[in-house]
Amino acid sequence: MPVPPVQRLRTENGQAAAPAEPTPIELPDELWVKILMAVRVDDPCAELTKWCDTEKKWAIWCRDGTLYEAANRQLGWYGRFEGLKAVQAHVKDTAGFPIWTPPPTAKLYFQEVCKALHRARGAVSNPPWLLERRYLERPYWPVIAERALINAPRALLNWPTTVPGYTWLAIAAVRRDYTLFDRLPKTLSNYSEIFQVVVSGGDEPGRGLMLQHVPNDRTDFPKLAKLAVAQNGGAIRWVPEGTDGYHELAKIAMRKSGRAIYYVNAGRFDYLELAKLAVHQDGESLYYIDAAYEGYDELARIAVAQRASVLNAIDTSRADFPELAMIAVKKQGRMLMNVPHVTP
Secondary structure (H helix, E strand, C coil): CCCCCCCCCECCCCCECCCCCCCCCCCCHHHHHHHHHHCCCCCHHHHHHHHHHHCHHHHHHHHCCHHHHHHHHHCCCCCCCCCHHHHHHHHHHCCCCCCCCCCCCHHHHHHHHHHHHHHHHCCCCCCHHHHCHHHHCCCCHHHHHHHHHHHCHHHHHHCCCCCCCHHHHHHHHHHHCHHHHHHCCCCCCCHHHHHHHHHHCCCCCHHHHHHHHCCCCCCCHHHHHHHHHHHCHHHHHHCCCCCCCHHHHHHHHHHHCHHHHHHCCCCCCCHHHHHHHHHHHCHHHHHHCCCCCCCHHHHHHHHHHHCHHHHHHCCCCCCCHHHHHHHHHHHCHHHHHHCCCCCC
16 A cells, blocks of 8 residues: 655755655555554554554554554654664764664654653743753654744744754744744745745734845845735835835735835835725725825725725815715715715
């Protein structure tokens, strides 16, 4: 049977491990599902052991260690190594006295990782033991580090960028708490990818505003700005007018949030076009447009047609007020109460 795809670990530089793998160990699909379920419970070791003891059809996989070797490999617990023997050989060849000795069997290795995951799962702050050398040197360190970040994502801010898989862990952390993005080193090789995760991870308006922390001299700034203004039009505030493609970025922003017109320079050649998009999106955007602007009358007509209540913000002494009032009343009859009575 084919082995279902399982998320793998990454190497220290954040890239997927590339070395050629040994011949895949195929296990029944049903068993893979059990393995994946086991590593997500409070005590995965006990859970899998229970299944091995109660399911006779899997007994052979459990007894000869095939199940554990396959699980360790497919779950990425051997890191960049192809199997337990490779891990053991690496530690044996390491100069100096080894801080950590790999377990002798795949089952014991699986249990060791499970226990470490269980310990990390309970972390509510920055667990100091996680940065001890005896843990850092283990191939599965990024796995337990990610588990710790589930409950304490900001713990990453106290870790040196040299820890294994830091770039990958940064992505895991911002998925849990996007607000820590501004504290991450801007020199990370996957900085752009991290920002994309921040912006696309939810509907909170603050996500797009994280653009303010992105250096605007980056070559990929226009690309990141596009993601930001599409998520929150107000992010246009952090886009310099000289940015390549500013006009298109501003259009995206206005369509997302008309009130973002507040951050656009009224002296721009394309201001009227952008303002029209703004009031079409939200009539109340007219509040952020200077009544002295030469195109205000046209914008006011669009705004009142979009939202009749905007009439309340328009100076009744304007020559075109009767026209605007008529538009508002046709859209919402009760707006007639807001039209001042004029005695002939």
